[in-house]
Amino acid sequence: MSHPTPLARLEPGESLTERTYEALRDAILHNALPPGTALSVPSLARQLNVSRTPVREAVQRLIHEGLARHETHRGAQVSAVDIEDLRQLYLVREMLEGLAARLAAERLDADALAGLRGILDEHEEVLAAGGDDAAHIDLDMRFHRRLRDIAGNPHLAAALEPIAGRSHMALHSLWRAEEAPRLALEEHRRIVDAMAGGDPALAEEAARQHISRLRVRLSRSTPRGPQDRDAEAADRVAGSEGARPEGTGGGAPA
Amino acid sequence: MSHPTPLARLEPGESLTERTYEALRDAILHNALPPGTALSVPSLARQLNVSRTPVREAVQRLIHEGLARHETHRGAQVSAVDIEDLRQLYLVREMLEGLAARLAAERLDADALAGLRGILDEHEEVLAAGGDDAAHIDLDMRFHRRLRDIAGNPHLAAALEPIAGRSHMALHSLWRAEEAPRLALEEHRRIVDAMAGGDPALAEEAARQHISRLRVRLSRSTPRGPQDRDAEAADRVAGSEGARPEGTGGGAPA
DNA sequence: GGGCGTCATTTTACATGCAATCTCGCCCTG
DNA sequence: CAGGGCGAGATTGCATGTAAAATGACGCCC
Numbered sequence: 001m002s003h004p005t006p007l008a009r010l011e012p013g014e015s016l017t018e019r020t021y022e023a024l025r026d027a028i029l030h031n032a033l034p035p036g037t038a039l040s041v042p043s044l045a046r047q048l049n050v051s052r053t054p055v056r057e058a059v060q061r062l063i064h065e066g067l068a069r070h071e072t073h074r075g076a077q078v079s080a081v082d083i084e085d086l087r088q089l090y091l092v093r094e095m096l097e098g099l100a101a102r103l104a105a106e107r108l109d110a111d112a113l114a115g116l117r118g119i120l121d122e123h124e125e126v127l128a129a130g131g132d133d134a135a136h137i138d139l140d141m142r143f144h145r146r147l148r149d150i151a152g153n154p155h156l157a158a159a160l161e162p163i164a165g166r167s168h169m170a171l172h173s174l175w176r177a178e179e180a181p182r183l184a185l186e187e188h189r190r191i192v193d194a195m196a197g198g199d200p201a202l203a204e205e206a207a208r209q210h211i212s213r214l215r216v217r218l219s220r221s222t223p224r225g226p227q228d229r230d231a232e233a234a235d236r237v238a239g240s241e242g243a244r245p246e247g248t249g250g251g252a253p254a
Numbered sequence: 255m256s257h258p259t260p261l262a263r264l265e266p267g268e269s270l271t272e273r274t275y276e277a278l279r280d281a282i283l284h285n286a287l288p289p290g291t292a293l294s295v296p297s298l299a300r301q302l303n304v305s306r307t308p309v310r311e312a313v314q315r316l317i318h319e320g321l322a323r324h325e326t327h328r329g330a331q332v333s334a335v336d337i338e339d340l341r342q343l344y345l346v347r348e349m350l351e352g353l354a355a356r357l358a359a360e361r362l363d364a365d366a367l368a369g370l371r372g373i374l375d376e377h378e379e380v381l382a383a384g385g386d387d388a389a390h391i392d393l394d395m396r397f398h399r400r401l402r403d404i405a406g407n408p409h410l411a412a413a414l415e416p417i418a419g420r421s422h423m424a425l426h427s428l429w430r431a432e433e434a435p436r437l438a439l440e441e442h443r444r445i446v447d448a449m450a451g452g453d454p455a456l457a458e459e460a461a462r463q464h465i466s467r468l469r470v471r472l473s474r475s476t477p478r479g480p481q482d483r484d485a486e487a488a489d490r491v492a493g494s495e496g497a498r499p500e501g502t503g504g505g506a507p508a
Numbered sequence: 509g510g511g512c513g514t515c516a517t518t519t520t521a522c523a524t525g526c527a528a529t530c531t532c533g534c535c536c537t538g
Numbered sequence: 539c540a541g542g543g544c545g546a547g548a549t550t551g552c553a554t555g556t557a558a559a560a561t562g563a564c565g566c567c568c
Contacts, residue, residue, distance in 0.1 A: 015326070016522070042549065051523045056550095057314060064318050066412065072269070073529055073550055088407045091357070095349040096413075103345070153342045155420070158320065159350075159413045166409070270552070296519070305553045310520095327520055327559055 016050050021058035023048070028067050028078055029141070029165060030134060031172040035080035039068055065162040067169070081170040083218065089167050090215035094208050096160045097144065101191055101207035103151035105200035112150045116192050119143045123185050136181045137171050143188050147207075180217060187213065270304050275312035277302070282321050282332055283395070283419060284388065285426040289334035293322055319416040321423070335424035337472065343421050344469035348462050350414045351398065355445055355461035357405035359454035366404045370446050373397045377439050390435045391425050397442050401461075434471060441467065 024044070027033045039062070045055045059076050062068040068076045081089070104112070123139040126132060144164055148157045175181070187210040194203035278298070281287045293313050299306045313330050316322040322330045335343070358366070377393040380386060398418055402411045429435070441464040448457035 040549070053522050053524085057311075057521095060311065060314070061318065064315065066409070074531085075549065085409070089409050091353060091407065092350070092410045092413055095353050096346070099345060099349050153345065155320070155339070155343050155417060156346045159346055159417060163409060163413060294519070307552055307554085328561090329519065 016054040017057045020044075020048060020050060020054045021061050024058055024062055025065075025067065025165075028062070029168060030138070031169075033078050035078045035169070035173070037078045039076040039078065041075070066166050067162070079166065079169070081166050086167065086170045086174075086218060087215060089163055089170075090211055090218070093160070093163050093167060094211040094215070096156065096163065097147075097211050098204040098208035100144075100148045100151040100153075100156055100160060101195065102200040102204035103153055103156070104147050105195040105198070105203035107150060107152050108195050108198075113192070113196055115146055116143070116150070116195075119146060120185065120189055120192060123188070127182055127185060133172070133175055133181075136184075137168055137175070140171075140181075140184060140188075141168050147191075174218070183213070183217075184210070270308040271311045274298075274302060274304060274308045275315050278312055278316060279321065279419075282316070283422060284392070285423075287332050289332050289423070289427070291332045293330040293332065295329070320420050321416070333420065333423070335420050340421065340424045340428075340472060341469060343417055343424075344465055344472070347414070347417050347421060348465040348469070350410060350417065351401075351465050352458040352462035354398075354402045354405040354407075354410055354414060355449065356454040356458035357407055357410070358401050359449040359452070359457040361404060361406050362449050362452075367446070367450055369400055370397070370404070370449075373400060374439065374443055374446060377442070381436055381439060387426070387429055387435075390438075391422055391429070394425075394435075394438060394442075395422050401445075428472070437467070437471075438464070 024033070024039070033039075039059050041052050041055050041059060044059075045052045048055065059068060063070045063076055067079055069079050070076045119139060119142055123136070123143070126135045126139060141164065145161075148160050151157070187206070191203055191206040191210060194206045278287070278293070287293075293316070295306050295309050295313060298313070299309045302309065313322060317324045317330055321333055323333050324330045373393060373396055377390070377397070380389045380393060395418065399415075402414050405411070441460070445457055445460040445464060448460045
């Protein structure tokens with residue numbers, strides 16, 4: 001059996017456009033269509049056995065969300081998220097995940113808490129079973145997606161979704177099953193604990209620190225860092241309780 | 255001369271899809287297509303003298319950015335941003351505008367500063383000349399858009415753009431040329447002053463307070479506010495210098 | 509007179525046609 | 539053998555065709 005297409009068959013349900021979009025999106029986020037892959041509309045249409053129209057619309061949606069890039073008369077290709085992109089993405093994510101955690105903490109109920117804990121437990125199992133990178137990234141995505149669902153602010157979710165998506169894309173090429181996954185899980189736990197403890201401000205701070213540390217680890221793993229010095233220091237020092245509400249913080253006043 | 259269409263003629267330049275999108279977007283943001291207006295693809299195509307394809311794609315883009323809503327087999331219509339939406343939008347905007355102001359302050363150069371000050375001056379003139387709501391809203395949009403351009407983070411700009419767009423849509427139905435425009439201008443000035451003073455943290459705080467106060471004024475003008483009490487108090491007290499970096503802030507730790 | 513089924517119209521969602529444009533490999537030239 | 543131009547094929551961008559579905563008006567029956 002040959003594998004001319006890495007795309008999952010379209011699942012039944014919504015419109016063709018919607019299903020095509022989801023198939024492509026999942027393929028990209030799971031790295032089945034790695035960055036740089038050309039997204040030729042006619043070719044995808046043939047592979048998925050649909051006409052070009054829904055594929056075209058799905059690809060445009062991907063472009064809007066930044067999962068693909070577009071050049072006139074040259075078509076689309078899966079975005080490459082480079083280190084600088086990721087750094088900038090994390091700056092935005094830090095604010096938004098913090099807000100999401102705060103709102104989610106304010107609205108937390110038993111079901112929501114159980115759902116989050118369930119994801120954490122699954123995550124723990126995956127890590128214990130030996131690190132499967134893809135599985136870890138998937139659980140990371142599910143955790144954060146669940147969190148913003150609980151937050152109950154659709155505008156926040158809409159803003160955060162593409163940013164989180166692009167962040168996760170980059171992980172496929174950056175994470176080599178080191179310590180990072182375990183650190184991430186620990187930090188997820190800290191967020192959930194703050195939420196369960198009924199402390200929205202602490203939850204916000206924990207979520208911000210989580211992203212902030214991802215950014216710092218990124219800086220460490222790459223020999224670029226100009227002004228990342230102080231951030232690294234903050235990461236080394238920061239305890240588990242909400243230190244400065246500033247999280248990343250700008251420089252001191254002139 | 256009859257006005258069968260409130261849509262500006264398509265401006266020459268980019269692709270038809272792009273120009274159609276911009277025409278529709280501007281019409282919505284300037285309230286030429288008020289919330290609830292049906293966006294029938296064939297009808298718009300006739301009015302704009304293009305085929306349905308570019309119109310369809312433009313409408314989908316609007317939907318994606320939240321300027322229009324979509325129901326299956328029922329087409330799209332211009333979104334209605336209600337009070338609750340606006341409150342939730344402001345929560346997100348507060349974080350993002352704060353980040354934008356901080357980043358912009360860090361990257362500020364003479365040109366950028368002159369550009370911002372120019373907008374402020376124009377704004378002052380408009381207010382002095384007597385309040386034209388539409389002109390004010392337009393300048394407000396231009397100010398914030400310029401700010402995020404200066405910030406130089408495309409991911410932030412992409413996240414903020416639709417949120418700011420929807421926020422501004424709502425103003426058409428909410429602002430009745432009272433004190434709000436002047437307050438907004440004063441707060442814009444405070445942001446720019448902090449940036450000019452080389453204080454990114456203060457700029458961030460000023461931007462957050464700006465949005466936070468918009469939200470509080472919103473709560474005051476509508477008899478809803480459940481937990482807005484403390485926010486109103488904060489607004490009354492807050493001085494011009496960066497008080498708590500928290501801005502809106504959650505409660506104290508348990 | 510009011511509720512209900514029916515039908516015409518309109519629209520969406522998808523399919524396909526087509527010209528202009530781009531890419532890329534091949535061949536010709538020096 | 540290197541370099542440049544050329545042409546074949548593929549792709550984009552836009553236009554249009556079409557079945558299925560929804561809406562709303564109309565008339566009919568009770």
